[in-house]
Amino acid sequence: MTTAVVLFTRDLRVHDNPTLRAAMDRADRVVPLFVLDRRILDSDYFRPNRAAFLADSLADLHDALSERGAKLLVRRGRLTDEVVRVARESSADAVVMSGDVSGYAQRREAALREALEAQGVELQVCRETNFVVPAGAITPDGGDHMRVFTPYFRRWEDRPVRDVLGAPRTLEAVSLKSAADDAIAGLRLGTTSPKLARGGEQEGRRRMREWVREGIDAYEDGHDDLAGDQTSRLSPYLHFGCLSPVELVQLARERGGPGAEAFVRQVAWRDFHAQVLAARPDAVRADYRPRGDRWQRDDDGLEAWRAGRTGFPIVDAGMRQLAEEGWMHNRARLIVAHFLTKTLYLDWRLGAAHFIDLLVDGDVANNTMNWQWVAGTGTDTRPNRMYNMTLQAQRHDPSGDYVRRYVPELRGVAGGAVHEPWKLPEDERATLDYPERIVDPDFARERFRRARGK
Ligand SMILES: Cc1cc2nc3c(=O)[nH]c(=O)nc-3n(C[C@H](O)[C@H](O)[C@H](O)COP(=O)(O)OP(=O)(O)OC[C@H]3O[C@@H](n4cnc5c(N)ncnc54)[C@H](O)[C@@H]3O)c2cc1C
Incomplete structure (x- = not known):
């Protein structure tokens, strides 16, 4: 035997x-x-x-x-x-x-x-x-990993994928003494986010099937719509391997259409970041591409960002979603990370650490490499891009419903005005228990430009 x-x-x-x-x-x-x-x-x-x-x-x-x-x-x-x-x-x-x-x-x-x-x-x-294409399977001539996503994705798409395996019907096992239930129960310590998703393969498979049947077709147009919440929310199930990325991609490809194609491309980012980190494990702390940054120190600014009280409603909504659900919409992650690293000009490591504290899908490769991407020290080919927070808010939350959902102080403000509370009449603003902006965006833009020598 x-x-x-x-x-x-x-x-x-x-x-x-x-x-x-x-x-x-x-x-x-x-x-x-x-x-x-x-x-x-x-x-x-x-x-x-x-x-x-x-x-x-x-x-x-x-x-x-x-x-x-x-x-x-x-x-x-x-x-x-x-x-x-x-x-x-x-x-x-x-x-x-x-x-x-x-x-x-x-x-x-x-x-x-x-x-x-x-x-x-x-x-x-x-x-x-754990991956559709494992780290190291796609490499450039004379290199150990791919540094830019688009050429990586072209090769990722063309690579044959292994067959999906069924679950075993029975298992021949050796029985050893185990107190699995007690050990598992011991993990449930500490206060979790109130609206945390339930884990497990069964839950993941239910969500995956529902997503491919009912959600994926709208993904191409809807994935950046913050209030619409039209992404799969499968990231924690992929992180813990409750779902197989190969099976997910196969189901999406069977479904077909522009929504499924856009979705599969997004799943490929997971493999892309994994192969970067596998080749450069030091990138978890060190800048992947150093830009000579001398980050600001601003404990009050950092605390306001963490608490979702920066006075920029779209940023605060994202940060409060993170606290409430242990998860944040991708567009909001981009916005809040951008705000921390480029508007406040604070070190991306501080933001990455806060995300790791709370994210249910918190993942060394995806978290680190996305933070570095936003900070411009990672694989972004336009490292000095600078978002305008209000334009981002108007573009991705035109109704303002995302902000109203997570920032109750602003629920009474109608329409798109919710994104610019500083423009409300003085008497109306005085009734809101909502902070003033902690930084002047024009000053912040100039500071970042100068810091990057632009
Ligand atoms: C600053 C920052 C930090 C992030 N930290 C994490 C993290 O710790 N863990 C994590 O899984 N994702 C992280 N992401 C990537 C992305 O935001 C999440 O994967 C996505 O929001 C999860 O929601 P979803 O499952 O609905 O995504 P969907 O839009 O439905 O995408 C499907 C799947 O593709 C993968 N994916 C999508 N976008 C990315 C991306 N940019 N990078 C890598 N994989 C991606 C995820 O596995 C996701 O579940 C981060 C992004 C940013 C900007």
């Missing part, structure tokens, strides 16, 4: 999971394992919103595996030690896991390989589980 440990990380699903399938193909019995990794639990990445979503997802995975004859084993401690211990307890010949891209994930894989090999256990890594 051969045995393989399936080490789940952020691939928390039974459908279209090549890692699970590889373990089943190579061994007679499997041991599904999740380790509550002390290194992650002790880090800034372990925050209540994502912990709650993870708890939902693990509970759901535990149920899905149990229905198929296997239980999820949940251990807590140093990842390498726990995996080696479980391999020993189950007399496994191999451990199978999904490849990932951050510096930590790369070091984890190397350490695990060394520790397992010392015990005569093989580590098999499946790189196509």
